[in-house]
Amino acid sequence: MNNLHALQQQFTAYVFDHADAEALFADITPNGFSAQQRLNVYRNNTRLGLTEALKANFPVVEKLVGEAFFKGLAAAFIQKYPPATGCLQEYGRDFAHFIANFPPARPLPYLADVARLEWLWQEAYHEADQGKMMLNRLTAIPQTRHADLCLCSHPSVRLLVSSYPIHRIWMLNQDGSDHCETIDLGLGGDKLLVFRPEQDVEVDALTDSDFLWLSLLHSGHTLVSAAEQVYQLDPYFDVSAHLLYWLEAGLFTDFYLRHD
């Protein structure tokens, strides 16, 4: 008979890999059902439970492909990327990547990016809380140090670029949206900010210059260096208006002065 370790290895391989489990079958009391029928309850519960978890984390992907396609997609994903955690809100990190390489999803080239957006939404939803920074903290910085000023963005901030109009796709497929329209994929791509100032996650489509500016600040560029690069794209970019707007929105939570 199997010891506990071997038994669990075979059980898990049966559930995820559909592996042969003759030795495990021999350990199970039949009592009216075959060992296989009894084990299949666990295999089905796992598949159904994880499919539900993916559906909860990727509701727009599910809406776009429909229930039947999603079931097949989820089953293939679960087999290749079984969860490495019991916290199911953290399951699906690789879903977008998997979709991008899933041949049956090829007719929907934007699907992987929609999954990417939904994953970032999910991450932002559970990220740490942090209050907004007061503007007067910036005014206290001596002028001689202005060139060294860097801003810390809220922990929930995520930035995403797509070649497809995924913001529109995502918006039209939210619960409660009764809009029905055809989206022209030729409309071009999106540059998105995902961010949770308090409890609600916001998804904003940004202009090219705003996206560049926030990306530079988010990756640790000084305010001055970010401005210089944005001016090359948009000479009329109003740094102070943008700074005030995003400070007010709670996007910046702290600052530091860079040391050379």
Next chain:
Amino acid sequence: MASALSISTAQASIPATAGIGLRSRHYREILATKPSVGWLEVHSENYLGKGGAPLHWLEQLRMEYPISLHGVSLSLGSTDTLDWGYLDRLKALIERVNPGLVSEHLSWNSSGGRFLNDLAPVPYTDATLSHLVSRINAVQAFLGRRILIENPSSYLEFKQSTYCEYEFLNALARHSGCGILLDLNNVYVSSRNHGWNALDYIQGIAGDCVEELHLAGHTLNQINGRSLWIDTHNRPVCDDVWALLKHALALFGPKPVLIEWDSELPQLAVLTAEAEKASALIGGWHE
């Protein structure tokens, strides 16, 4: 956190009345209407994030109701190493929420780092017992508190077993000092599936170790013309399980009783009506 002070001073212990499982869809309604349930139980896993809405709502609900933390993925019966990352997060949640009870399952759900998302049974042997006792001891030492262990619903039994399930749970409680969370629906489902006698089970369990009772609904499946009961938590508690509750209360005295409902979630009023029914039975015991 702004609310930390009030949380630490809020009443934490779980009363011997009926509580309900808290699900996100009911957050606002519970806070707005304050239904007269004695306490709330949550799945720990849903509150292990760093922040955001789930913790925000839980901290507000904590002001109104004692909270019990019920874990589903510690995988105590697994031969994988204990998940210390998970335990760190659980400990932080315990410090934040100050729960009256913390519970887990007599089961495993991960092997080789893969998580089954289902509570799988272990063979009830001396080897499994010492494995579980050492893991429960480690967890209780790390968390600095006693935990409760719940009997699972099961769909198979191992030939290796030398204990019946309630004997095994009793031994586990005796050797590790853990309490027992007796899920009466699971007793019912497993008894039906394996031909056990549910009343023998309840009479056999160490009543002085039982700290909490669970009630839930199940589903009857037909496989090739034979019945298999599945623990689905998607419907009202059945009459037979209510009858088991009466037996259990007569044997153990008043205990906290939880109404669990996890899928096909009904209106809050349906849950509170089930809780009132349980409360009436708990109250009836006093008379």
